[in-house]
Amino acid sequence: MAEGSDDIQALIGQFARLPGLGPRSARRVVLSLIRRRTGQMAQLAALMASVAEHSRECARCGNIGESELCAICADPARANGELCVVEDVADLWALERGRAYRGRYHVLGGTLSALDEIGPDELGIPQLLARVGDEGITEVILALNATVEGQTTAHYLAEALENTGIRVTRLAQGVPIGGELDYLDDGTISAALRARRQL
């Protein structure tokens, strides 16, 4: 057994499977947690157990929270008629950090992809269209990544909403070509949101 104990090896193996980590960085992380004698690993374990038990997807928008409806869906002040469509919860969080948007969200969980057999149903687009009617939405903001897949999905949604009389906008210039929302600084995201234009 090269690495300490079976549990330590298993822990390194689990860390190595996380996005952005590999075997070597997993070993560094685990060793650093073991070395800090302040009980950081036990704290982290307790926190993870709590998050694993309590966190859940919002039944309405797909955000992550601790109740059936997330904090944003549960807040009546956020029902301002605007609905912002994002690919991913990380993108929703990035927009919230920008503090410029005060409406609600819809998380698609991906983009349309013929290759991966991801169609409108897999992305919950029927639910999105139902929300637009049910919640008195007046503007749908398509905050999708400036990638080919993101823009294909945005065009699909713009067409699906074309005859509803609802304003459909997208984030303005400011999102770099090929860039992903979650990589941008908060100010850039806010500026792009403020300068959004109608499709």
Next chain:
Amino acid sequence: MAEGSDDIQALIGQFARLPGLGPRSARRVVLSLIRRRTGQMAQLAALMASVAEHSRECARCGNIGESELCAICADPARANGELCVVEDVADLWALERGRAYRGRYHVLGGTLSALDEIGPDELGIPQLLARVGDEGITEVILALNATVEGQTTAHYLAEALENTGIRVTRLAQGVPIGGELDYLDDGTISAALRARRQL
């Protein structure tokens, strides 16, 4: 609250402080753990709690294990008269992965550094010299990193062992200049160990 819940934010904050991670990769890791509906986060939490409770430093060599003596120190077959000195537990693990070394280890936990006020006592060098006598060591292999600090420490140890009649060797060429053991492939480490030369 931008990110799900207080616990989720705290978890992201703790992940962001781990070596090689930052706020963005911490968010990706936590979201990916929340999304996998297979209970991976709860498993990982349980494993971390177990490792936090049971792992400890070997009282003799500084390796990480689950008993007062690590598996290597507890194995009489590893008492072959060879003692391999490494800077770090990660380096010990790297040597074990190479499967070429069959003796015991001594983990310094760093290198000599006047700037950081790390002297022989901070690295447990008196204990190392005591082990050499107590355990009938016939060869000390200095497997320190090929950095300035590693080589300074190696020279200090070679001098300290000069009049003991013990063979002092270092890893052979094969360790690239400026390179760190833990970055090398297992075969390179094994070759360097086999071709070790006397100082």
